[in-house]
Amino acid sequence: MSDAKKFLYVNRRAPYGSIYALESLEVVLIGAAFDQSVSLAFLDDGVFQLAKGQDTKGLGIKNFSATFRALGDYGVTRFFVEKESLDARGLSVADLMPITYEDENDGYAEKPSIIVVSRMEMAEVMRDQDVVLSF
Amino acid sequence: MSDAKKFLYVNRRAPYGSIYALESLEVVLIGAAFDQSVSLAFLDDGVFQLAKGQDTKGLGIKNFSATFRALGDYGVTRFFVEKESLDARGLSVADLMPITYEDENDGYAEKPSIIVVSRMEMAEVMRDQDVVLSF
């Protein structure tokens, strides 16, 4: 897997107001079948995608937030979430859905997928990629 | 014409990056055939629609800016342009296309269609309408 590429999916938009969050997730799901290194970045309004307690019944629009929690089973385990974006929106990590994965290299211990990073750390994550897909 | 309605077309977006400015103009042209009172508001990035010297040859996209200058012939003679929006974008009215109309109530004297207004005056123009169309 030494020639695997590093893919970063950048999520900067809120869910439901537009379809980009949902269709980005559909790419991540398909992409998980390829043997590549995958990370997700949530910054700006993208952090809203991970908010707890989403309930779309009143809109008649499909609620896709649970899918994020299933991504660990597809080997997608790195959700970089920018602290400055959370702060500006009055959110803390406690306002986000708990998202975990089972670490097969550590006796399938359950570990958090969400990694809160500073803007500067996010910038470094972004530069450490082969392919940056933003939607 | 006492039961004519007051229509305001609100332009808040730049031209070419999206089609809203052009398709808004197409509505104004059709609307001019109806016996209604028509005003245009240009604020925020909408003021860029009136910029002088637009040349789209390098993009292969139709340049529609000249159409604004023809609106006077269709009886569309009130272009309210917000001063605060110009200021924030480093523009003055000298950076805009000269747009005029012939005043049939004043011996067809050529008069400017552009009326620069303050934000507060724009707010009052907006409240003085029956129908506000924004694109």
Added chain:
Amino acid sequence: MKFSILVSEGPYTHQASDSAYQFTKAALEKGHEIFRVFFYHDGVNNGTRLTVPPQDDRNVQRNWSELAEAHKLDLVVCIAAAQRRGILDEGEARRHGKGEGAANIAPGFRISGLGQLIEAGIEADRLVVFGD
């Protein structure tokens, strides 16, 4: 009261059409009249009969078509905007040589000119715009 509705974005990509639909439904349930729903810009894409949305999501075009049928709504797709985006009725498809069966306008929608939007603004007590 008499309402007109302007829908300026296509289905799914933006929430505009969903919001307009919920608003229209609520207005009808309250006994208001809907003079016309006008589809402009990418809004014309609400009027294609060719969408096949996922089973577990709403069908935006069908929602509109069914609401139109139930309440005799006038759903008008702007002809100029529709031509730019490839929404045609049978007359348009024939006129532009797009071939037999190519018309993709959905049931309950009709294609007409921008004058219908101005008229919608004149005739209704309130015009509400849903867009991006």
Added chain:
Amino acid sequence: MKFSILVSEGPYTHQASDSAYQFTKAALEKGHEIFRVFFYHDGVNNGTRLTVPPQDDRNVQRNWSELAEAHKLDLVVCIAAAQRRGILDEGEARRHGKGEGAANIAPGFRISGLGQLIEAGIEADRLVVFGD
């Protein structure tokens, strides 16, 4: 160098498709290879054969189709996004009972899965995204 291009918005409404087209043309003229142009989100609407744009403006779909023909470009429309928005080839039109002649995919475009986008990212030296 080998490029892949992602086009995420439809024709005319946003400049994205125009910018992607000019970029692709310039890359080809410089002797670069275009591995694939992938159309996603409303970008799938670039691939309809039914548009009739005004005579005095560019024809975005035809530009792409002609560039594809001249340079054997692989123009891929995402099937899931296309189903949501009503872009179908003959197989899809038949499968979903849309009637004879309903297929609206334009010449030079083909419909395929999202895996083609991932592959485009893997195979190309650079992936460039054009959107809203």
Added chain:
Amino acid sequence: MTTLHLVNKSPFERTALESCLGHALPGDAVLLFEDAVYGAAKGTAVGDRIAGLRETVKIYVLGPDVSARGLSSGRLVEGVEVVDYPGFVDLVTTHGRSHSWL
């Protein structure tokens, strides 16, 4: 006749809400819906701005959009009123015109 201003864009992404608030006159109402409901959350710069305006301009949010985005009602700026779609319709009827800040 007062105006009902309609804002549907996130104030963290676009300037539509800011421009709207700069043009709303005393007695006007602003309905935040779709992604604009984030603007009604407490503890943000936008929320503070909204809270400061309540004396002159009445702020509403659309409940179904609030729920969809997981914003609990406890997190809304005080004085912001939650309406449903029928309430949205009523707001349009009780103001002289609606103005969408797209």
Added chain:
Amino acid sequence: MTTLHLVNKSPFERTALESCLGHALPGDAVLLFEDAVYGAAKGTAVGDRIAGLRETVKIYVLGPDVSARGLSSGRLVEGVEVVDYPGFVDLVTTHGRSHSWL
């Protein structure tokens, strides 16, 4: 490997440019095209921000987009470099990746 950041939205309407500049690292380049070219005009708060960044991040604008919008080259912030579409292609090849701030 440095990054080519692509920004196509007006900085007066959306926060994309601001977010991009907050994540650009020394040696990176930013290409302003489509409606983002307005960000390269002198005499605005955004223009001042751009001018202040030039020591660490190189700023380019796409000429055909500048001309379309009637921005004369004399109104561009000094040090901003104008490129055409072939120049855009070159920028993509000379940076390790492109990152579109949609």
